[in-house]
Amino acid sequence: MDDFTQARLETPFNERAEMAENPAARDLFMLMHEKKTNLALAADFYGIQKLLGVIDAIGPEIALLKTHMDLMDYGLRNEKGELTGEVMPFDEAISALEQAAEDHNFMIFEDRKFVDIGGVVKRQYTGGHFRIVEWAHFVNAYGLAGPGTIKGLREGADEYLAKHPDEVRGLIMLPYMTPEGNLTTHEFAQGTMDMGLKHPEFVMGWIGTGNPVEKLQHEMQVSPLGIITATPGCKLPANEVVENERLGQVYTDPKFLVENGADVMIVGSGIYKKETPADQVAAAQIYRNAGQEALARRVAEVA
Ligand code: 6AU
Numbered sequence: 384m385d386d387f388t389q390a391r392l393e394t395p396f397n398e399r400a401e402m403a404e405n406p407a408a409r410d411l412f413m414l415m416h417e418k419k420t421n422l423a424l425a426a427d428f429y430g431i432q433k434l435l436g437v438i439d440a441i442g443p444e445i446a447l448l449k450t451h452m453d454l455m456d457y458g459l460r461n462e463k464g465e466l467t468g469e470v471m472p473f474d475e476a477i478s479a480l481e482q483a484a485e486d487h488n489f490m491i492f493e494d495r496k497f498v499d500i501g502g503v504v505k506r507q508y509t510g511g512h513f514r515i516v517e518w519a520h521f522v523n524a525y526g527l528a529g530p531g532t533i534k535g536l537r538e539g540a541d542e543y544l545a546k547h548p549d550e551v552r553g554l555i556m557l558p559y560m561t562p563e564g565n566l567t568t569h570e571f572a573q574g575t576m577d578m579g580l581k582h583p584e585f586v587m588g589w590i591g592t593g594n595p596v597e598k599l600q601h602e603m604q605v606s607p608l609g610i611i612t613a614t615p616g617c618k619l620p621a622n623e624v625v626e627n628e629r630l631g632q633v634y635t636d637p638k639f640l641v642e643n644g645a646d647v648m649i650v651g652s653g654i655y656k657k658e659t660p661a662d663q664v665a666a667a668q669i670y671r672n673a674g675q676e677a678l679a680r681r682v683a684e685v686a
Pocket residue numbers: 425426427494523557559560561562590615616617627632649650651652653
């Protein structure tokens with residue numbers, strides 16, 4: 384193991400917080416350190432009421448809520464689960480999410496995967512129906528369309544932050560992806576990270592994959608300690624999730640991922656596919672504990 388990777392593995396999150404140039408990364412490091420969780424819930428299910436219910440139960444276990452607000456259905460349902468014809472206004476849904484984030488102390492990451500010219504991503508980020516910049520601490524983007532994507536998003540964030548100086552915003556890039564057959568290569572990943580590292584005040588981390596582990600190692604070798612690596616495709620071996628796998632998702636054991644350098648474990652179906660809220664909370668706790676054990680082990684093994 385090279386010295387750089389070793390330092391990354393053995394440095395606790397509260398120390399890495401001080402090395403983060405992006406304030407949102409700093410806050411996430413400190414939150415993970417103080418709340419003792421590096422779990423992100425990928426809330427990829429339909430129904431805003433369900434999302435708010437799940438978050439109320441699982442909020443205490445997570446550091447980060449990862450949303451896809453464009454796959455959510457805003458129709459309200461009665462006790463039988465039937466649509467009533469009423470729709471929750473988007474602003475109301477966001478206020479409820481923000482309240483849950485404050486009550487349970489987690490941050491919000493809208494998984495919008497921006498990829499377009501700078502002027503367009505800026506408008507997609509700040510405007511339209513979702514006005515993402517107003518409520519998401521983090522968003523993600525590809526390097527495919529060049530540095531204009533980062534610059535456009537950064538301008539959007541800066542204009543928002545000028546009016547809301549107490550808030551933080553950060554961008555996560557996608558050097559690699561998890562699904563089978565995806566086209567991310569070593570060169571693509573390197574190019575994405577080179578591009579991101581030129582904007583350390585805004586680009587605060589990477590999405591990574593532990594399959595194969597060399598891809599995670601590549602991200603670690605290139606990244607200063609203040610940069611966060613978050614890995615989706617996380618599932619404990621005993622936990623069956625069929626649907627996403629059928630459509631190409633590749634899963635890796637979260638303990639392996641964290642021991643090998645992933646800072647945040649992004650878990651979706653492994654938690655929300657559990658039938659009852661109690662089962663979902665229990666699953667979240669299992670993942671959270673696995674993450675904490677792996678973090679403790681990686682510091683101890685290296686030290
Ligand atoms: O645990 P899952 O498989 O149910 O959910 C994984 C989540 C989904 C994906 O949109 C997301 O992680 N994801 C990403 C992200 C976070 O950008 C990148 C990737 O390569 N693979 C992946 O699954 O919400």
